[in-house]
Amino acid sequence: MSIFDRKTRQEIEVIINGADARCREMYWGKFINNEDNYTYILMHDIAISIKQYTQLQASIHSQKLPQGKEQKFGADAAIFFHDTQKGIAKVALIEAKCFKKGWDYHQSNNKAKDSHFSIQLSKQSKVNNNPFAIWEQFYVREMPGKKCESLNAWTSSCLWHDDMVYFKGKPSNKTIWQQEDITKLAKRRKVHSMGYMARKVCECQFGKPMKTSNLKALAEDLNIPVSHILFIESATNY
Secondary structure, three states: OOOOOHHHHHHHHHHHHHHHHHHHHHHHOOOOOOHHHHHHHHHHHHHHHHHHHOOEEEEEEEOOOOOOHHHOOOOOEEEEEEEOOOOEEEEEEEEEEEOOOOOOOEOOOOOOOOEHHHHHHHHHHOOEOOOEEEEEEEEOOOOOOOOOOOOOOOOOEEEEHHHHHHHHOOOOOOOOOOHHHHHHHHHHHOOEOHHHHHHHHHOOOOOOOEEOOOHHHHHHHHOOOOOEEEEEEEOOOO
């Protein structure tokens, strides 16, 4: 069952892509300097635009997590979508990476010295589509409009968790991910915009729908340890 109506889902897609395009321009111009900064500004921009241009409500919550706790699910951001009329919520988990050389590395506190990213993928696998929709999002520091091989020209580039896992096999493992791996996978599986990913989640093609009448209560029950959470929900009189 899809959440929100078709027009609203399309509005969410357009608004998210617009916010991402603005952030990419700031990242290229060095006004944004790391993935955490990019993610916070992106979530903030989406929330403001959602409230300004749609009938939906939106808010963000950011927090500094204790060391170690933030990687419970191998993600650093989440989006809660809540259709109050249907009493259904969907949750997306996002792991963001700056697309640059050396973005993955061997985990020093891991006895097997596995790849840091593969460990994150392994943690994600435990909750992928049960109940969370999960994607990996790569921030590209290229001039807006300029394609970086098979990656998006105007926004960040997103790939579903399952596509990442199938590319190198069941995580975790010692193989370090390279930039070339992402461009090869993007060419093979096709990358998507963040707005597209959000729309697919709202169409219930990914992730598990959860019944709730109180989004904040659901968030407390799920207790997702991520740095940034974006809440998007229909107004009670929507």
